[in-house]
Amino acid sequence: MYYDRTLSPSTASLIEKNGELRWLYDFVKSHKDLDFLVGKNNKTEWISVYRGLSRILTINPYKNEPNKIKISAAEAYKDIAVKEGLNLYGKHDAKNTLKDELTAILNKVSKEEKFDRYYNNKKEGYFQNIFSRNFGLSGSASGNWAIIDKEVVIGYDDLDEKKREFGKIQKKYKELQREISSINANKFGANLVGKPLGNELDFLALDNRGYILLIEYKHGKNTSGIYLSPLQIGLYYDVFSEFLRRNRSAFEKTIYTMLYQKQKIGLVNANWRPPKKIKGILPVLVISEYNEKSVAMSNFNEVLDIVCKKNSDDNFLSYLQIYSFTERNHSLYSLMGNPW
Numbered sequence: 161m162y163y164d165r166t167l168s169p170s171t172a173s174l175i176e177k178n179g180e181l182r183w184l185y186d187f188v189k190s191h192k193d194l195d196f197l198v199g200k201n202n203k204t205e206w207i208s209v210y211r212g213l214s215r216i217l218t219i220n221p222y223k224n225e226p227n228k229i230k231i232s233a234a235e236a237y238k239d240i241a242v243k244e245g246l247n248l249y250g251k252h253d254a255k256n257t258l259k260d261e262l263t264a265i266l267n268k269v270s271k272e273e274k275f276d277r278y279y280n281n282k283k284e285g286y287f288q289n290i291f292s293r294n295f296g297l298s299g300s301a302s303g304n305w306a307i308i309d310k311e312v313v314i315g316y317d318d319l320d321e322k323k324r325e326f327g328k329i330q331k332k333y334k335e336l337q338r339e340i341s342s343i344n345a346n347k348f349g350a351n352l353v354g355k356p357l358g359n360e361l362d363f364l365a366l367d368n369r370g371y372i373l374l375i376e377y378k379h380g381k382n383t384s385g386i387y388l389s390p391l392q393i394g395l396y397y398d399v400f401s402e403f404l405r406r407n408r409s410a411f412e413k414t415i416y417t418m419l420y421q422k423q424k425i426g427l428v429n430a431n432w433r434p435p436k437k438i439k440g441i442l443p444v445l446v447i448s449e450y451n452e453k454s455v456a457m458s459n460f461n462e463v464l465d466i467v468c469k470k471n472s473d474d475n476f477l478s479y480l481q482i483y484s485f486t487e488r489n490h491s492l493y494s495l496m497g498n499p500w
Contacts, residue, residue: 161325161403162315164414165199166421167207171221174229175207176425180254181219181229184209185426187259188297191266193279195292196427197310202317212285214278216265217248229254236275240268284379287448287485288362291377294490295365296422301431304492305365305373308418308428312361312374314399326399330358333395340388340466347459349384358395366415370435371442373481374400380449380456387459389445390467394477397443404441412438443480450484450495457495 174181175198188194188209194216197208208218215234222228231249232238241248241261248261269275278285293299296307316322334357340348349355363375374396378385404411415438422428447456468476482495 161321161406162202162317163403163407163411164417165201165309166414166417167198167200167205170226171200171205171207172421172425174219174221174254180227181207183257183259184219187262189426192293193266193270193289195289195297198422198425198427199309201315210289211266211269211275212279212289214269214275214285216269217262221254222251227254228252231258237265237269240265244268284377284382284448287379287487288377290487290490291446291448291485292363296427299429299432301429301433303368303429303432305367306419306422306428306432306434307363307365308372308415308422309364310362312364313359314403325402326358329395329398329402332398333357333391336391336467336470339470340391340463343466348388348463355388357391358399361396365444366419366434366438367442368433368435370437370439372400372404372415372438372440373442373444375444375446377446377448380447380451380454383454383456383459386445386447386454386456387463390460390464390477390480393443393445393480394467397441397477400441443477445480445482446485446492447482447495448485448487 173179175185176182184207188196193211195210197210199206204220206218206220209216216237217231217233220230220232222230229252231252233249238249240246244264246261246264248258248265252258270280277283279289280286292307292310295303295305299306314326316325337355337357341350361374362377363373365373365375367373374393376389376393376396378389416434419428419434423430423432464477468474483492484495485492
């Protein structure tokens, strides 16, 4: 098991001040519908630009050609580039400024209905983008949180290790899915077993009290997503708790290293002061446009109660924090657990 998404110094320098890709940083910061995801695994590293839940481009450096980059994206964006004759995707000199091409892509995306579900419909992707920028790229020095990573996964050296380590935990929650469905298929859903579970955590953040926050993000209209979230959150919490137990010093070092790199780039406010010590991890659910009249939270409490009973563990997710996030003033309001 490993977790370290820190960019290599050479790749980070591309987007830092005076870097050859600094124009991209300025471009994204000036477009409120865009955000960054940077990171690496044991095979590659990347600088990606997202619009809501949709990846507009990913930049990968060439190991043997330091001045060259490869720009790729989801197929839908590549198709637009081909139709419009835009030379955005493929191999480029890192010094090239491709603002016109990127602007043209964005203009097309903002008008095509097939992209609405990623951002234009003002649902999960739209609010995730606001939330991510609010505690990252556009975050204040006095913010409670700093987002360290997005689309978060624990890495494994090979498939056998993943099946052995992650598969064991995932199996437990798959069985709980089955149990919940069998208790009341009309209320909770008849086909839960086929639903993806544990692919990636939405956000990993560090708060100013010293806690690593494992954040699952839902839109208020995603009723089933909200009330089934104890399964997702519980799985991530178990995986990261196990990783922290085995690799505490390395994990803590990685969190700070990633934070400082993001501050140097500008993806976290450079004046945000991190805690001196990490106390532990906390599971968090953030709901945008929370509807108090929805059955989401009452069903959520039922699911949570079912899981506690099946696990014979009354303390399951007992430290869970639940917040409502509003677009109007970008504020968090506690719905459960200990407020700030």
